[in-house]
Amino acid sequence: MILKDFFMALSQNQFLNSAAKKYGLKMGAQSVVAGTNIEEVIKSIKELNKHEISCTVDNLGEFVFKKEEAIQAREQILKVIEAIHKNKVDAHISLKPTQLGLDIEYSFCLSNLKEIVHQAHQYGIFVNIDMEDYGHLKPSFDLLDELSLEYDNVGTVIQAYFYQSQENLEKYKDFRLRIVKGAYKEPEEYAYQDKKDIDKNFIKLIEWHLLNGKFTSIATHDHKIIQHVKDFVKRNNIPNDKFEIQMLYGFRKDLQLKLASEGCNFCTYVPFGQDWYGYFMRRLAERPQNLNLVAKQVFNK
Ligand code: FDA
Secondary structure (H helix, E strand, O other), rough: HHHHHHHHHHOHHHHHHHHHHHHHHOOHHOOOOOOOOOHHHHHHHHHOOOOOEEEEEEEEEOOOOHHHHHHHHHHHHHHHHHHHHHOOOOOOEEEEEEHOOOOOHHHHHHHHHHHHHHHHHHHHHHHHOOOOOOOHHHHHHHHHHHHHHOOOOOEEEEEOOOOHHHHHHHHOOEEEEEEOOOOOOOOOOOOOOOHHHHHHHHHHHHHHHHHHHOEEEEOOOOOOHHHHHHHHHHOOOOOHHHHEEEEEEOHHHHHHHHHHHHOOOEEEEEEEOOOOOOHHHHHHHOHHHHHHHHHHHHHOO
């Protein structure tokens, strides 16, 4: 718990975040971040596509407080969409509203998102709105509500640690939804704290959406839960085209390849870019054993 809190606090340290941008991928981040530019990320996607693995691309960045940075992020994501289209790779977009200005002004963020979703729509590319911490939950759903009035290529994430997740799941059941356990540190007031409670709710949400929803992305590295899902879809005759498993780039690579080779729809979340620091610290907070990624890089020099 102490390590988790330590890395979570580091993930939000603005000074370290800015310093990390200057120095490129360090501390083992290169194992879980697919490069710093579009050329590198497209290369990684092509490699994964060869194994029948589709990708969701995240131009790393979050908690942006300057308009010019949000605009820069928007332009970069538009370039990624162009690159996906031009290279004909099997990939879609994941993005974070705070990277596109949600903390600056709601309407500014909405217009940035609209531009992105519009462009992606022209190429038939899906855009996932990643979910951040509790403070951004409602405005992120509001963004989805407004975007879905005009576009059908958007979806979002349901975080199982929130008490209100079932309610949100039912409200948004007709969207393509990614279901996750939840990555941020949230107070007891809003969220389950105990791992067992989170896992129980996670399974409940997955089963409900598999039976009632449009398309379910089950995002986890938890092999026990994946096995549970495999048994559940078999028992309930859920067609293969109604769900996929998602994992993060660089994690459990053998399991990713195994699942894809068994014919399970599989999607890897592929982060790239210079703003890798917060993402990487959250991965260490989730699973301090990931520190061995850091150790390997340090000792392999
Ligand atoms: P968890 O960390 O609970 O581990 C459960 C068990 O799985 C472990 O005890 C171990 O046995 C096994 N395991 C896990 N990782 C392993 C590893 N690397 N190697 C070997 N065994 C391992 N969160 C959020 O709040 N908003 C979001 O938008 C997203 N988006 C997202 C996309 C994708 C594709 C993924 C995979 C995850 C997210 N998340 C997220 C993060 C998510 O909420 C959650 O914090 C992490 O996935 C960690 O939980 P897991 O279910 O993966 O396993």
